[in-house]
Amino acid sequence: MTGPGDPPEGTPESAPGGGDDEYRSVVFDESFVRAAPLQEFSAQERIGDHTPAVRSRGGPRRRERGSPQQAVILVLLIAVAFATAVYMGIQRPYQKPTTRAAEPLRSTLVPLTPRGEVPGGAAADLYASSPARKFRIGAEGITLPAVERTAHFSDDQVREALGTAKEFLVHSALDADTLAGGDARAVRMLIDPDQLGQFDASLSRPADDGRHAATGWVMRFDPERVSLAKEPVRVRGSMRVTEVNSTALEVVADHTYVYAVRRAAAHAPRTDTPATGAAGTGDGRDLAEPVTVPGTGPHSLFTVRREARLRFDREDLRDHHVEVVESALQAGPQACATDAATYLQPLFAGQRAPADASAGTNPYATGRPTDSLCGVLAPDAQPSGTGRR
Template structure:
């Protein structure tokens, strides 16, 4: 049967059929032939036994052009430069960087005027003390009302309050810190500009107003006392203020009350209360807010019951139930010593002690 449009008996001899005419315009040039994946064997090659009619050609793999290689090299150099600059750039901004102020500290031991009250049940002591209405732990520091300032957003003010509160919790409630262990939980929150002073305070403590460990945090002598109740009572407040266009300050006044027993004493041994009032001033620049760190620039501490002649610079050595303060006043102060800090001591008011 003839093709489309052909006579019934087929096309005349020597004429192209309709099917052939459809492909007459197709031209197979040299590049098309070279790009073909299949190649037909020659007649001689096909006479070999088991030789297929066609074979698959291997297409040559073209390498990257010089332009592509140059582009990859530029990208690699830019990436390496970015990493190098990231390592070399300090984490504090170099724009208008200001020196960090040293911490100034006063620690005032409060001596009882008689034997320290005690009871076997710490809850009884709390219930009959000025701390009866205090909250447990960080709940004793409620969030104050807050808002944006002239140069700081509300979120930045909240960050400053949060970081100050974190420092108070770590330096007043952390069991390892209280027991005289590593102070790293507190150190990790400080601005890097204060780390040297902090480290010097613990390596070489001194009652000079700048290197008192008890000015940075609360810790006890583990050879003398231990916590009688892990539910530490606390009450305090936080207040924020913008001091200039680049500085926020947070003032805090936590009062913390601990129930203590002698180290190694039985669980039913008489406990006593130890009170620490801290007035702290934190300072934050924009880097501090971004990096979750604080500058502690002022710390005023009152703690008791303690003996005035005792050393309260490195750690607290509280007077326990039934004990009385040693006779004598505070340590001597040398007015000729450079940067000398006066030795201070106060009397613990009777109303500040529990009445079990």
């Protein structure tokens, strides 16, 4: 029976409160049903031998966690990757890129023999009467050119190269300890570490092989044979800097050094040395002029022209090092046959160069070529107007 105001057929299903509205809160849509983790077996399936009434559908929660087998596989993959990385690190360890190794030094020395007797006198007079009178004193003679940046190096880097080059020249050619045959520690501190082995071998075991001459690195005299004057060394020359490539600068230093030397006390000739004999020159005069006081006597000038090629890579510029690539010397007066690998061997005042006693150069010989180079010291290079003492 309907109430007053209700249609005879009852409330339409489409009207509010009609039809299935009262069940709408318990009706599940299709997406909810698909997401359910459990599914009830159908009637046909329950006819079979199924104890449970439902079955798992592997819902999203289960898929997110993954199976234990997947976890084991992931752990194994990580372990294999780690083991591979360790193995490759042992077999092929990472090496920091290194710069080009420094070249070994190549050196030559050409002795300059005098045509006549070596002039002698007081050191100041010898300097004043020779071309060295226009030279500067000591390190003042090693002047630096104007600093200009290059394509790949700044002004500061060029300035550093020139400054280190001058420091090397001063310590290797003007330092008193170095000249007297000392250990040249100040020079060693400047040498590129790649060249230290060659440097040490050259000073401890000098050899005339173009690689291990001590005089290729430093100017030095035998202190038991040669005494240097108190008069300072005279120097003149030039320096120029160029960019070898994007990684290195090169400084070429071409200087002439003039030393005043005399015979050391340990090798001073005795006053009773005969005027003639086996050590004579053949003209009735002994090579060693007698002096009355051992260790004193006339000085003579010994001149060395050295062209040094010095290289600086970026590590050298940073660490204040230098690579001595080449050293070419011309030195005299000295005898052609003299071995000057260990010390420079000047002839003293009043001496003449003996006949060349070298074996010469054999172009048919095998192995390393042996050089027999010798030059003549021009008369104009000797002091003039000095007495022979």
